[in-house]
Amino acid sequence: MGRSRPFWRLNAAERRIWEAYPTGTPVDLRDGKNDDPGEGRTWGRGREVRAEVLAALLLGISENQPGRVPGIRLAGARIVGDLNLSDAVVTSRLHLLDCYIPGIVSLNDARTQGVRLRGCHIGRLRAGRATIDGLLDLDGSTIENGVRLDNTHVTGQFRMSRAVVGSPSGPSKGGGTDDLRGWSQPYNEGRASEPVTQVAVAVWAGGLTVEGGAFMRGLRTVGGLRFIGARFNSGLYLEGAVLSGTDGHAVFADHMQATAAELSQGFTATGTVRLRGARISGVLSFDGAVLKAQGRVLHLSHMQVDELILLPASIEGGINLGYSRVGVLFDRPDCYPGDVHLNGTTYESLRGPAVLADRLPWLHRDPDGYRPQPYEQLATYYRRIGHESEARRVLLAKQRARRRTLKLPGRVWGRLLDIVVGYGYRPWLAGLWVTLLLAAGTSVFSHWRPHQIGLDESRSFNAFTYTIDLLAPVSVFEQRGAWEPVGWTQWLANCLIVAGWILATALIAGGTRVLRPSNTS
Structure with missing residues (x-):
């Protein structure tokens, strides 16, 4: 068993282990x-x-x-x-x-x-x-x-x-208590004010x-x-x-x-x-x-x-x-x-x-x-x-x-930009609106022709160019000042003028990224 063994008594299993250990x-x-x-x-x-x-x-x-x-x-x-x-x-x-x-x-x-x-x-x-x-x-x-x-x-x-x-x-x-250290620890992620x-x-x-x-x-x-x-x-x-x-x-x-x-x-x-x-x-x-x-x-x-x-x-x-x-x-x-x-x-x-x-x-x-x-x-x-x-x-x-995070005026304006030009990401929408408005104006003013304002010169009326002049923020064909709509068509003319300004503003906002979507654009 060896003189170095300090145990006076080893059972049979321990004796086998002791003898096997050196090898x-x-x-x-x-x-x-x-x-x-x-x-x-x-x-x-x-x-x-x-x-x-x-x-x-x-x-x-x-x-x-x-x-x-x-x-x-x-x-x-x-x-x-x-x-x-x-x-x-x-x-x-x-x-x-x-x-x-x-x-x-x-x-x-x-x-x-x-x-x-x-x-x-x-x-x-x-x-x-x-x-x-x-x-x-x-x-x-x-x-x-x-x-x-x-x-x-x-x-x-x-x-x-x-x-x-x-x-x-x-x-x-x-x-002893040290055995639990690291096992059952108070934990509150550093928030001392919260319950532990x-x-x-x-x-x-x-x-x-x-x-x-x-x-x-x-x-x-x-x-x-x-x-x-x-x-x-x-x-x-x-x-x-x-x-x-x-x-x-x-x-x-x-x-x-x-x-x-x-x-x-x-x-x-x-x-x-x-x-x-x-x-x-x-x-x-x-x-x-x-x-x-x-x-x-x-x-x-x-x-x-x-x-x-x-x-x-x-x-x-x-x-x-x-x-x-x-x-x-x-x-x-x-x-x-x-x-x-x-x-x-x-x-x-x-x-x-x-x-x-x-x-x-x-x-x-x-x-x-x-x-x-x-x-x-x-x-x-x-x-x-x-x-x-x-x-x-x-x-x-x-x-x-x-x-959805904006106040009411911002939500209304944003909704309008979305409908008109898709915040600048759907510019074709503006073209669609212009086409629809041109078609409506041309049709209406062809049937209900405006009166000529100045009678001292002879002018020919064109419903298409007149509607374009109403939609454009600045008169292009000088039709807006020469002809005055009659009856209920005055409301249509005013709506076309307002729509033209809205479309122009929306296109400018989208084109220049006034509502800049991201740095990636």
Whole structure:
């Protein structure tokens, strides 16, 4: 057993582990009958291992064998007590498979080699500020009271696929109040005057850095994920994950950075997915996701992303894209069942089945009311791809939306400009009105000829040129002063004069952009 062993008594399982450690030989305590870690409390003493024995080995109590790589490779054990490696430098590997660990696994401020806890049932995992040189593997594990990885650095991959994680409900045995710090925190987004509520988080990983991919496919949580300021330098993959936020947020990842983020292919979130200020240098995908929240379901404001794929299978709630910069926005009309914040949002390209008739209602649904920028941005996009007519329709819709914000005189004048020349974006309307008025005036004055004012010279009357003179703000053919309408046609003549001034003013307003729709025009 070795003179360095400080334990006077080791049970049979511990003795096997002690002897196997110097060479890293696997120790398998599974019996093939009752190997479900969820039932680990029923396992007999033959599978019982004290956590302090494992810690002593990992901290170097045993002599290593030259030319061999030491480590613990243990399967099917019931580990008693808290496995405390806080502040330690662990140079050997720790691989636990299908083990039952009801206490705390603590790696706070430690530096370790790769850690694998696959298929285990764990009370709580704490690895705040740890540095893990290699793989952190929690695939298939159940962690009852949450995972803490704040400011942790993983140089390899982080794996938590098919894991089940609950949120802390209170201090664990021997943990003290510090165990809850970072789990049930007062949270009010900096608004000290508002009531403070307690939040419970399944995975608290603010400031986490993962150099390899972070694979959390099929993850199940009761409580949200906190990735505020986290960096995923090879991507974040949450396909098929089911997250239930207990405080209204399923994912809280302000200022997160990632090369890609896949919240897709069955990803299900009950609660807000918040990525405010995130930087995604590749694709952020919600393709096939199921998203549901009271109020805002996606908070993606102030974000920068190369491509945003917004094609969820189901979505309930509002979306905030305000002040975000998107390279390609791939969406469809039914992606926006609630309010949409678009003020300040810019994009280079739009993809998907949505046509202009779908985009215009998209612009009208800002709960803060009319904002000019979303219209100008959409018009800029259509103009850039050569769709000038669509750009004009967008800018016309902008003026109509703006009109609803004006006082009564402004609304009346705006309505008149809309009818006459479409705010300058439909100048053909002025031609149509002139044609109709010319036809009406010519017809009327042909039947009810005006009287000549001056009888000292002979003049021939032409109803067409006379009507043109009435419509023109300045007499062109000198017909207006030579002939005077009679009877009720005086009212028609006055109406034609007024209509001519209105048409001229509207054309000038549209032509010179007195009602300038945007800088893009």
